[in-house]
Amino acid sequence: MNKKIALLGSTGSIGTNTLRVTESLGSHYEIYALTAHSKYELLAEQARKFNPAVVALTDPQLADKFKNALGDYTGEVLIGPDSLCTIAKMPEVNTVVTAIVGAAGLPAVLTAAEHGKTLAIANKEPLVIAGELLTEAAAKSGAKILPIDSEHSAIFQCLQAGKTSEVQKIILTASGGPFRTASPEQIKNATLEDALDHPTWSMGPKITVDSATMMNKALEVIEAVWLFGVPVDKIEVLVHPESIVHSLVEFVDGSVMAQLGAPDMCTPIQYALTYPDRETGIASHLDLAKLGQLSFEPPNLDNFRALKVGFDVAAAGGSAPVVFNAANEAAVKIFLEGGIKFARITELIEECVDKHQVRQHISLEELLEVDKWAREFVSNAASKSPTL
Numbered sequence: 433m434n435k436k437i438a439l440l441g442s443t444g445s446i447g448t449n450t451l452r453v454t455e456s457l458g459s460h461y462e463i464y465a466l467t468a469h470s471k472y473e474l475l476a477e478q479a480r481k482f483n484p485a486v487v488a489l490t491d492p493q494l495a496d497k498f499k500n501a502l503g504d505y506t507g508e509v510l511i512g513p514d515s516l517c518t519i520a521k522m523p524e525v526n527t528v529v530t531a532i533v534g535a536a537g538l539p540a541v542l543t544a545a546e547h548g549k550t551l552a553i554a555n556k557e558p559l560v561i562a563g564e565l566l567t568e569a570a571a572k573s574g575a576k577i578l579p580i581d582s583e584h585s586a587i588f589q590c591l592q593a594g595k596t597s598e599v600q601k602i603i604l605t606a607s608g609g610p611f612r613t614a615s616p617e618q619i620k621n622a623t624l625e626d627a628l629d630h631p632t633w634s635m636g637p638k639i640t641v642d643s644a645t646m647m648n649k650a651l652e653v654i655e656a657v658w659l660f661g662v663p664v665d666k667i668e669v670l671v672h673p674e675s676i677v678h679s680l681v682e683f684v685d686g687s688v689m690a691q692l693g694a695p696d697m698c699t700p701i702q703y704a705l706t707y708p709d710r711e712t713g714i715a716s717h718l719d720l721a722k723l724g725q726l727s728f729e730p731p732n733l734d735n736f737r738a739l740k741v742g743f744d745v746a747a748a749g750g751s752a753p754v755v756f757n758a759a760n761e762a763a764v765k766i767f768l769e770g771g772i773k774f775a776r777i778t779e780l781i782e783e784c785v786d787k788h789q790v791r792q793h794i795s796l797e798e799l800l801e802v803d804k805w806a807r808e809f810v811s812n813a814a815s816k817s818p819t820l
């Protein structure tokens with residue numbers, strides 16, 4: 433069957449790589465819809481090149497500039513945040529690639545899950561905050577959820593060798609980020625430039641900062657709980673600076689499966705698109721002899737408190753991950769704007785999580801309320817004491 437793809441967030445790091453992958457895969461992978469938020473010129477260029485049936489820009493303030501930039505593009509043009517849900521349920525679309533950053537992607541991911549689409553998910557935040565709602569919606573509609581996040585793609589591939597009930601442990605690898613070997617003092621005085629200088633992966637700014645605090649790994653622990661239906665006490669994090677072993681699964685008989693590859697997001701994006709098959713597409717090659725050795729170490733939970741808090745939040749469940757994620761999104765935004773010091777991000781998350789009374793089995797309305805409260809809490813706390 434031809435894959436008719438809606439690519440939500442086509443102008444970002446995952447979005448542009450997804451377009452490279454689809455180009456390499458050939459004509460049975462059709463780009464049906466593309467969306468972006470602010471990069472209207474790049475979206476217009478993509479529209480002219482890929483000629484999708486629909487394009488959408490979610491920032492309405494840029495609508496006129498976008499329409500002018502579209503030139504001779506003749507497809508349908510949608511404007512505003514609601515266009516994401518409109519696209520996610522279009523009957524012509526069978527595959528929705530979610531490459532939006534943050535909780536902003538939640539309505540569209542939920543809509544796609546409710547409408548039985550195949551979801552190739554890079555946008556981890558909706559899974560973290562609404563894992564229960566999303567997995568229930570997918571179970572009801574028959575929607576398939578396929579991971580793009582490299583660690584989860586690795587686990588998903590390892591799980592082809594055994595059943596979830598036979599899993600002893602899921603081992604998520606982490607590069608350790610730019611501050612893996614830094615002292616607490618160096619971390620405290622880290623600049624924006626230091627935080628954005630990731631040693632192995634090239635990604636958008638929010639996830640790059642998340643990698644520096646190791647918040648990204650904390651979000652991935654919760655993401656794994658929902659994607660694979662395993663309790664958090666079966667999930668471990670292992671620091672692996674070379675980012676070659678993308679994650680491992682230990683089975684009850686002691687066998688450990690791992691997936692290896694060059695640190696290139698095109699590989700997991702492509703597997704999510706071609707699954708259950710494999711195609712040549714963009715094939716990056718791994719030269720282990722040249723690498724010589726791979727190294728592993730335990731994570732430093734004193735220097736990277738976000739990871740420690742993440743395990744507690746995952747165990748608490750309910751509304752805890754909503755607060756954890758929203759506090760992080762708000763704090764990272766303020767950090768990227770120069771409003772707080774790097775070490776303050778984790779402090780603000782911890783303060784916010786501590787203040788919250790966890791509720792279980794929350795509805796979408798409650799979730800949005802809790803999300804809003806956490807963002808406001810962080811914004812107030814940050815303006816009162818930006819450098820604490």
Ligand code: NDP
Nearest residue numbers: 441443444445446468469470471532533536554555635636
């Ligand atoms: P980028 O910042 O590079 O791209 C984000 C995309 O989302 C852009 O297309 C952007 O549009 C769009 N966007 C931003 N805000 C909104 C909004 N409010 N409404 C609708 N669209 C919006 O992020 P990445 O590609 O790095 O990451 C995307 C997701 O994938 C994240 O959840 C991240 O955690 C996850 N991920 C990323 C990896 C990577 O290698 N980059 C690896 C694993 C997971 P515009 O640019 O036009 O403003």
Ligand code: MG
Nearest residue numbers: 581582583652
């Ligand atoms: Mg990852």
